[in-house]
Amino acid sequence: MTTTMLPGASTKSVPRSIGSRLLALSRVPTVLLIVALLLLVTYFTVRLPNFLTFTNTMEIINTSAVTGIIAIGFAIVLIGGGVDLSVGSNVSVGVVVAGVLFENGHAVWLSFLGAIACCTLVGVANGLLITRMRINPFIATIAMLFVLQGLAAFITGGLPSVINSREFLVFRDRPLGIGLPTYALVIVAVIAIIVMGWTKYGRHLYAIGGNPEGARQVAMPVDRMRFGLYTLCGAICGVAAVVLVSFTGQVTPTAGLGREFIVATVVFLGGVSLSGGRGGIVGPLLALLFVGALQNGLVQLNVIPEAVPIIGGTLLILAVAFDQSTRGGFR
Amino acid sequence: MSAVVSQRPQNGVVRAIVGTRSPVAALAVLLLGLVLLFSLTTSEFLTVQNFLGIGSYVAILAIISTGTTFGVVSGALDISVGSTLALAGVSATILVSNGMSVWISVAAALGIGLAVGAANAVAVVKLRVNPIIATLGMLSIVRGIAYWIAGGSGGAMSPVVPEALTIMQGETLGVPRPVWVAAVTIGVGYLILQRTRFGLYAYAIGRSPEAGRAVALPVDRLRAMYLMLSGLCAGFGGWVMASAQGGLNANAGIGIELVVITAIFLGGAGITGGTGSMTGTLMGVLVVGVVANGLALMGVQAFYQLIVTGVILLIAVGLDALKTGGYR
Numbered sequence: 001m002t003t004t005m006l007p008g009a010s011t012k013s014v015p016r017s018i019g020s021r022l023l024a025l026s027r028v029p030t031v032l033l034i035v036a037l038l039l040l041v042t043y044f045t046v047r048l049p050n051f052l053t054f055t056n057t058m059e060i061i062n063t064s065a066v067t068g069i070i071a072i073g074f075a076i077v078l079i080g081g082g083v084d085l086s087v088g089s090n091v092s093v094g095v096v097v098a099g100v101l102f103e104n105g106h107a108v109w110l111s112f113l114g115a116i117a118c119c120t121l122v123g124v125a126n127g128l129l130i131t132r133m134r135i136n137p138f139i140a141t142i143a144m145l146f147v148l149q150g151l152a153a154f155i156t157g158g159l160p161s162v163i164n165s166r167e168f169l170v171f172r173d174r175p176l177g178i179g180l181p182t183y184a185l186v187i188v189a190v191i192a193i194i195v196m197g198w199t200k201y202g203r204h205l206y207a208i209g210g211n212p213e214g215a216r217q218v219a220m221p222v223d224r225m226r227f228g229l230y231t232l233c234g235a236i237c238g239v240a241a242v243v244l245v246s247f248t249g250q251v252t253p254t255a256g257l258g259r260e261f262i263v264a265t266v267v268f269l270g271g272v273s274l275s276g277g278r279g280g281i282v283g284p285l286l287a288l289l290f291v292g293a294l295q296n297g298l299v300q301l302n303v304i305p306e307a308v309p310i311i312g313g314t315l316l317i318l319a320v321a322f323d324q325s326t327r328g329g330f331r
Numbered sequence: 332m333s334a335v336v337s338q339r340p341q342n343g344v345v346r347a348i349v350g351t352r353s354p355v356a357a358l359a360v361l362l363l364g365l366v367l368l369f370s371l372t373t374s375e376f377l378t379v380q381n382f383l384g385i386g387s388y389v390a391i392l393a394i395i396s397t398g399t400t401f402g403v404v405s406g407a408l409d410i411s412v413g414s415t416l417a418l419a420g421v422s423a424t425i426l427v428s429n430g431m432s433v434w435i436s437v438a439a440a441l442g443i444g445l446a447v448g449a450a451n452a453v454a455v456v457k458l459r460v461n462p463i464i465a466t467l468g469m470l471s472i473v474r475g476i477a478y479w480i481a482g483g484s485g486g487a488m489s490p491v492v493p494e495a496l497t498i499m500q501g502e503t504l505g506v507p508r509p510v511w512v513a514a515v516t517i518g519v520g521y522l523i524l525q526r527t528r529f530g531l532y533a534y535a536i537g538r539s540p541e542a543g544r545a546v547a548l549p550v551d552r553l554r555a556m557y558l559m560l561s562g563l564c565a566g567f568g569g570w571v572m573a574s575a576q577g578g579l580n581a582n583a584g585i586g587i588e589l590v591v592i593t594a595i596f597l598g599g600a601g602i603t604g605g606t607g608s609m610t611g612t613l614m615g616v617l618v619v620g621v622v623a624n625g626l627a628l629m630g631v632q633a634f635y636q637l638i639v640t641g642v643i644l645l646i647a648v649g650l651d652a653l654k655t656g657g658y659r
Contacts, residue, residue, distance in 0.1 A: 129645065134657025136602045138463065139648045142589060146641030153634030212659070253634075261471060265466070274461050306479035313471030320465075321458035329459025331540055331550075 006083045006132035020232075032322075033286045040290060042299035048249045058178055064292035066091075066244045067262055071237030071284045075267045079196065080229040081276030084126060085141040087263060089148035091256030094119040094241025098165060098212035099251025108167050112246070116238030122148065123234015127227035145260075152253035161253035163245075171246040184243050188236065188282050205229070206275065210277020241269060265312055266291055269319040313327045344374070349538050357616035358597060362621065369625035370548055373657065378527055378627055383507050385618060385634065389620035390513035391416075391572050393613065397520035398564025400517055400612045401557040403595050405533040406604025407455060407462035409558060412565035412591060413584035415447045415474035419569030421481050440535075444566020448559035456551045462558075465566030470588070474581070481581035499574035510573050512582060521609035533557055537604025593644040594619045619643070 011320035042053040070087050077084045102108060122144070131142040172178040196202040202265070208215040208222050215222050244255060256305035272279030291312075298308065321329075369376040379411055396413050402409040422443055447469060454465035497568035499508045524530035532553050537541045543550045573579040595603075598611025621641065626636050654656065 016461070055592055129649075130658065133645075133649045134652045134659070135645065135648050136652070136658045139644065140590075140594065142592070143641040143644040143648070146589065146644065147638045148635035150637030150639075153632075155639070158634070160631065225529070259469065264467065268464065276463060306475045309471040309475035309478075313468040313473075313475070314473070315468075317454050317458065317460055317465055317468035320460045320468075321454070330455060330461045331459070 003210050008159060016072075024183070029183040030106045033283065033290060036219045037290045037293070038284060039299070042128060042291055044293065044300075045266060048297065048300050049223050052161070053299070056296070058182065060292040060296045061182050061185070062179035062294075064169045064180070064288050066240050066247070067259065067266065068285065068288045069240040069243065070187050070237060070256075070289060071263045071270075072188055072281060073136060073233040074263050075270070075272045075279065075281060075284050076192065076205070076236075077229055077233045077276065078195065078208050078272045078276060079279055080226065080265060081126070081212055082130065082204040082226060082229055083141065083274070083305050084123075084230060084233050086122070086126065086144040086148055087233065088259035089152065089242045089255035090119050090237040091244060091259065092253050093155070093256075095148040095245040095255040096236045096251055096253055098242055099161065101162065102154055102168050103251070108170065111168070112242045113265050115245075116235060118260050119238030119241060119291075120231060123231040123237070124227075126234065126315075127230035128243075130230065131223040131227045138155040139223045149253065149257070150153060150257075160250065163249045163251060169246055169249050171243050175287045177248075181243050181247055184239065188239060189279065189285055206277050208276075210275075212276075229301055258267045261316075262291065262312065265316040265319070268316060273280060274320065287319075335496040354613055355599065355608065355611050355653065358611065358618060361473060362614065362618050365618065365621050369621065369628065370612035373625070373628040375624060377505065381624065381628070385620050386507045386510045386622045387575055389616055389625070390507065390509035391568050391575070392594065392620060393513040393591060394516045394571060394588070394618045395565050395570040395587070396594050396612050396616050397517050398518065398561040398609060399591050400595055400598075400600065400609055401524060401530075401533055402462075402561040403582055403592075403600045403602075404537050404604055404607045405554060405557045406537040407554055407558055407594065409448075409451060409466045409549045409561040409565075409589040410463065410592070411447060411451060411466040411469040411473060412561065412568075413587040414477060415444055415562055415565035416569035416587065417445070417581055418473050418480075418581065419443045419566035420583055421477050421569075423459060423570045423573045423580050425480065425489070436573075440566045440570035440573075442566070443485070444563040444569070445559055446562070447566070448562020449555070451562060452558040458554050474585075475604035477581040486622035497574060498579050499571055500577065509571050509576075512571055516567070517609060520564075521613075524609045529553075529556075534605055537606070539605075544556075584607040590619060590640065593640055596644060597647040599651075601655070602648075613648075 017104030021315070041052065049178055050056055070091060074087055094115040097118045098111045101111035101114045106114070116174065126137075126141055126144055129135050130137050134138075155229070173180050175183070175247060196205065202226060204215075204220060208220060208225055241256070245251060248255075266287045267279075267284045268274070269290065270279065270282075271287075272284060294311070299313075352642070357587035366376075375381050399409050399412055421441035423440045426436045426439055427433060451462070451466055451469050452612065454460045454469065455462045458465075460468075499512070524533065530547055532543070535548065536537065536550055536553055540550050543553075572583065589637060594615035595607065595612050597606060598613070600607025600611065620642065623636055626639060
């Protein structure tokens with residue numbers, strides 16, 4: 001695979017259709033995912049009368065929206081060849097910052113902005129650790145996970161609180177019957193799809209993810225792009241945090257705890273590769289629907305809650321096994 | 332430690348810390364410094380009772396870290412150990428509560444540990460999944476199983492646990508029993524890792540699995556065994572913890588894998604494998620234990636401990652990155 005062509009670069013000079021671009025970026029696992037999703041929906045629709053209704057579908061998407069936004073950030077970092085395991089804790093920090101700012105009398109928009117700024121700063125810190133101190137991204141972001149958890153607890157002084165003010169709980173609104181979190185997810189997703197699929201920046205991200213050495217040899221600013229990558233992920237986590245806290249009203253340092261797991265599951269199920277340079281945004285979105293529908297259906301079928309982590313873990317392993325099977329995998 | 336030529340300029344201080352001394356020696360110095368710091372800032376640190384307290388926590392950490400060190404050295408990180416600990420401990424508790432002998436509970440805990448390790452091995456060696464992701468998935472699966480057999484989420488266990496299980500409580504010769512067990516475990520681990528060929532192969536595989544295959548090492552089988560060792564020690568640690576605490580609920584050990592990793596990396600292991608040592612792990616465990624204990628004694632709240640642990644990990648890995656040129 002070490003040709004002079006950078007992966008992700010177009011091999012044709014003719015303009016490509018939208019469909020083929022999307023498909024090329026999302027790769028084959030997406031087809032299987034669509035099939036799995038259809039099977040799942042069919043099964044649940046047969047078992048549950050309420051499953052395929054507008055309300056239920058919107059419910060599924062709305063509750064998955066925050067995870068989806070985080071997943072988009074996570075996926076972008078993975079495609080660029082990195083990994084950010086601190087996303088959940090970053091969201092926790094964003095949640096408590098927004099909450100505490102508002103509780104201290106600041107305007108809603110300022111609280112939101114402050115949260116996004118903080119999360120972006122976290123992304124900057126991650127970027128510095130990885131590109132300047134040259135710490136392996138796994139370890140750097142795991143360590144940040146620790147630090148951020150502690151930070152989130154510190155900011156709330158250990159006391160979770162609940163905000164009930166209507167003006168803060170913006171994301172509980174339902175314009176046209178569709179929850180605002182869903183709108184947020186759609187907006188972030190559309191932007192991400194456009195950036196990854198149609199801009200030069202997106203193409204370069206695929207390049208540095210798939211073949212960093214090759215990218216360096218053609219004088220791509222790999223370190224600078226990586227730094228930007230983690231910063232961007234931080235910003236996206238900030239958005240997710242704002243949506244989360246504005247929807248639930250719960251200002252607690254454990255808001256994002258453990259989300260890394262389901263985010264990772266969704267992203268890997270969606271065909272994004274751990275080795276970087278492959279995958280797209282559409283895949284994880286489909287996987288998000290799949291996981292969300294699965295959870296929704298299982299809950300309605302009164303399946304025991306312990307089954308969820310078991311199924312989730314199995315899905316994750318199988319998804320990555322399938323992804324790696326065409327490329328030899330871990331040796 | 333072999334001399335690795337670093338491509339980064341280093342000033343004298345950095346070179347003194349990183350370049351010539353082994354990480355174990357540096358950690359020993361750090362440990363002494365920490366002990367000194369804490370004895371000066373808190374009156375209770377240098378008491379026998381406090382050391383006993385540190386002892387139990389550190390003992391369990393050491394037991395788990397012994398097995399996971401094999402995994403890390405061979406290039407396969409195992410982050411499912413916390414869930415394995417919980418499942419083994421919960422199973423042991425349930426068995427003894429239902430009248431089984433303590434020895435059966437030990438066997439069950441070890442068996443569970445081996446089974447989880449084997450499952451990890453299948454995912455890594457057969458399905459060729461990256462070990463971090465495989466063990467991440469296993470972390471979730473095993474935790475779910477633990478909740479399930481403990482009877483529902485939260486896993487509140489029956490408070491009545493027969494005397495038989497509490498064999499690890501109390502002291503022998505003035506030292507908490509878990510400490511004896513940990514000492515033996517890590518001693519055996521040291522002998523295996525650094526004095527047998529089996530242990531040597533772990534370093535070989537970690538450095539270059541391809542080279543290992545080229546000289547006809549059964550890389551896959553060895554990897555599987557190292558992962559099973561990791562699970563085994565986690566299971567054993569779970570039993571010891573259940574015994575020391577008189578029963579374990581399914582929430583036990585959440586997050587402990589991160590502490591284990593911190594200790595092992597402090598001890599000189601790198602994420603790509605091929606480096607590290609059992610003595611290093613021991614020192615790492617001691618440092619982490621002392622820091623947690625000292626901070627708690629100083630009245631520092633739990634979240635500060637998290638922050639400090641994270642920072643320690645970053646410093647440890649940062650120094651390693653300085654030496655080797657780091658992640659590119």
